Amino acid sequence: MKPALRHPPLFKKEPPMQDTALTASKAVSLPWSRRLLRMAFPYLLIAPTLILVFIFTLYPAANAVIDSLYSIPRSAREAPVFVGLGNYADLFTPDHFIGATFTLVIGNTLFFAVTSVLFSVPLSLGFALLLNQRMPLLGVWRFGIFYPALLPLIGAASIWAFLFSDTVGLINTVLRSLGGTTVNWLGDPNLVLISVTIVNIWKQAGYYMIFYLAGLQNIPRELYEAAALDGAHGWGMFSSITLPLLRRTSLFVLVVNFIFAFQTVEQLQALGQGNPGDRGTLLLYLIFKTIPERRNWGYVNAMTVILVLLLLTFTIANFFLFERGREDADA
Amino acid sequence: MRTSRLFVLIASLALLTVLSLSAAAQSEPIVIDFYYPSAIGDNVATIMDRYVAQFEEANPGIDINPVYAGSYTQTRDTIQTELNGGGAGPDVAVMLSTDLLSFIEEGHILPVQSYIDAGDDPAAWVGDFFPALLLNSYDADGALWSVPFQRSTPILYYNADMLAEAGYAEAPKNRDELLEIAQALTLPNGERWGLLVPFAGGFPIWMFQSFAIASGRNIVGDTFTDVYLSDPAVVSAAEFSRALGTEYGVGPVGGSVWGDTPTAFIAGQAAMIYHTTGSLTRILNEAPFQVGVGYLPSGPAGADGTGYGAPTGGGNLYIFNPVGQERSQEELDAAWQWVTFLSSPEVQADWGAATGYVAARVSAWDLDPLKSLAAEKPQYGVARDQLAFASREFTSYRAIDTQNIINTTLSAIISGAEPDAAAALASAQEQIDALLAEYK
Structure with a gap:
């Protein structure tokens, strides 16, 4: 009986070991339509995604690269003028109206991105460590911390606009009632970017906490138990087990954080609209502010290309750090 | 028999469709x-x-x-x-x-x-x-x-009860009176402001035009290429706008936020505000005090009745x-x-x-x-x-760019980010002149 089981009928029809020439001749003998279908099948499977990516990403991106080399003339009836890299040069000319803003805004965006990462990564890890323990009302705490991530951006920013408001704002009203000095959160040119960053950290920390929580729960208990037997505890356990095993999560959070920082627009509309003096303007918001003037489209496209290149850098970095890291871990 | 009946049915249906379509087209x-x-x-x-x-x-x-x-x-x-x-x-x-x-x-x-x-x-x-x-x-x-x-158009709203309490029976007519009343009614630490002007945010240009006009020089001329930012009257208007917060302390540094301004006024947290006539109905309906409305006060040089002015x-x-x-x-x-x-x-x-x-x-x-x-x-x-x-309200060729430049420059000056108003306005003027050169 046993041998019969080892050789199910399937193998009789098509033995596993076959002459390659035979396979080829068999394939050739298939009708051409079947062969075409077989060849096209993988492409058909990826087609829906590929078509969408082409229409909404690749084609517009290629268009932006081409359009960034043109300048728009006065009348809508005239054709755009080829200017080579002129638009890019203007962006980096501090005397030029667009260059003066662009260089400032690139600085703002880098500050915003780095500061957001510096604070929201440790904060979200802290929340995750705290809320990975058993405590009463755990669900409520977790939900409370995660809640800001669920709010629509513009709604969340409007809440903060009220909190930050100089005259009628909640924070200043509390400060005043405690006898403290009020703070001009959005009106002080040296403070506006920090205020916007605070909102961003508040909004994102809960979201990243979810990734850290998942990462923490993937660390096997036995590792801690074994370490405890060896006499490790507290900081030692954290620095030699928890942190290294959260490396992949941290890298992911870091990269996503950077990408988000470059995509910030909505908050700024509610929080001072980039002013005073463009000290609170970020890159995508500058594009948003510049686009209504038709004659700026060359600059808008050039800024978009730069933005896409920056994001591409992070994405590629993500691929090499995160995806390759995974291979290391699996190995 | 059956075929002809079917034919008649189809033909009449088709005729009906055509008729109704053409009828629809006529009364469309x-x-x-x-x-x-x-x-x-x-x-x-x-x-x-x-x-x-x-x-x-x-x-x-x-x-x-x-x-x-x-x-x-x-x-x-x-x-x-x-x-x-x-x-x-x-x-x-x-x-x-x-x-x-x-x-x-x-x-x-x-x-x-x-x-x-x-x-x-x-x-x-x-x-x-x-x-x-x-x-x-x-x-x-x-x-x-x-x-x-x-x-x-922007107008001056004032809390008539508050002014009366402090001994002022009328709205301020010129810049000196405006300052005097505003200072008299300001309480420390932002508990109550004497005068709120919504310069903050992305659009200070409209409010600023009021001050520039009152100082004697609208920032826009008669043609679409005339922009006057480095004019001494405009520079002094910018310095005055900043001083309301930094020097006289009758309002927050950098001005108030547009939407907060009527709210603060209705709540009694501001004695006077500059705001649009569009807020009049709301303020009259919601304010629990006597609301006074006046012309925007004239500039420093103008006596009563002269030097008034506001953009539309x-x-x-x-x-x-x-x-x-x-x-x-x-x-x-x-x-x-x-x-x-x-x-x-x-x-x-x-x-x-x-x-x-x-x-x-x-x-x-x-x-x-x-x-x-x-x-x-x-x-x-x-x-x-x-x-x-x-x-005239400010406009020019490439209006979105020129407005962006002016708004950014004004907010930098008024918030104190840019201490030298004359230099900042001169550089904005230069940028705008470069933009408008081809239209002249």
Whole structure:
């Protein structure tokens, strides 16, 4: 009986070991339509995604690269003028109206991105460590911390606009009632970017906490138990087990954080609209502010290309750090 | 037998379809797509729906299709996106009066001058609009392109009870009085401000124009390339605007946020504010104290009655006839009829009373409900009377860029980020001159 089981009928029809020439001749003998279908099948499977990516990403991106080399003339009836890299040069000319803003805004965006990462990564890890323990009302705490991530951006920013408001704002009203000095959160040119960053950290920390929580729960208990037997505890356990095993999560959070920082627009509309003096303007918001003037489209496209290149850098970095890291871990 | 019956059935059905189709084609009304900057279900949109119903009843051949597309910016973006993508866009839209030049340059709109000239009495029709409200309607050749609809101007609101308590019976008339009263009514640590001017945010230019005009020099001249930022009067206006917060401390450094300003005033946290006439109805309804309304005080040099001044603002009616999407003559005529209706004295009287926008027609003020409202609440008449001193709202070629430059520069100066006002304005002037060089 046993041998019969080892050789199910399937193998009789098509033995596993076959002459390659035979396979080829068999394939050739298939009708051409079947062969075409077989060849096209993988492409058909990826087609829906590929078509969408082409229409909404690749084609517009290629268009932006081409359009960034043109300048728009006065009348809508005239054709755009080829200017080579002129638009890019203007962006980096501090005397030029667009260059003066662009260089400032690139600085703002880098500050915003780095500061957001510096604070929201440790904060979200802290929340995750705290809320990975058993405590009463755990669900409520977790939900409370995660809640800001669920709010629509513009709604969340409007809440903060009220909190930050100089005259009628909640924070200043509390400060005043405690006898403290009020703070001009959005009106002080040296403070506006920090205020916007605070909102961003508040909004994102809960979201990243979810990734850290998942990462923490993937660390096997036995590792801690074994370490405890060896006499490790507290900081030692954290620095030699928890942190290294959260490396992949941290890298992911870091990269996503950077990408988000470059995509910030909505908050700024509610929080001072980039002013005073463009000290609170970020890159995508500058594009948003510049686009209504038709004659700026060359600059808008050039800024978009730069933005896409920056994001591409992070994405590629993500691929090499995160995806390759995974291979290391699996190995 | 059966085949012929079937044939008759099919033939009669086909005939019916053709007949009904042609009948439909004959009575097909002209549809006017009307883009209006407001949210759906908004109070203002409800009033607009009423005008649409009134107009359609009086003009059975025309259907108005109102599209409530959000804010001015969102509506403009919607229009631009549709037209750039080869869409039809609106037939009529209410857009900022300062959008005129970009719309002309982009070939979107139709001048209404020929319609006015074809009317019964062109001079009387134009003459019934307050002249200040037409200043942003003409092109460089003097042709009229847009018709005033929802217009506004900044005015001074003051808490009359608070002023009376401090011994001031009247609104401040000039800059010295303004400062004196504001300082007298300011309490420490922002508990109460003497004067809030909404300079903060993305659009300080409009409020600033008031101060520049009061100082003796509007930042915009008579042509679309005249910009006066480095003029000494403008520099002193910028320095005064900053000093309100930094030196005199009668308001927050950098000015207040637009939306917070009337709220703070109603809550008694500000004795005086500069704000649009558009806030008048809300403030009168909600403030638990005697609300005074006055002209914006004159500059330092002007005695009472001289040196007053404010820019105009708000939205005009535009008829669209975009390049490549030209409308038929019937559609354009229908659009003009709708524009005439909305700008008629009757609608303007109703609109002004319902919203607080300054009714743009002189004769509207002799009609109810505006007439009785202005008699009952004289505050409504102040903005109208101030129009005698009003000037053009800032616009130029490449208006979005020049406005961005000015807004950024002003907010940098007024917030204190840029200590040297004269240098900052000179550099902004240079950037703008470079932008406008090809138009001169």
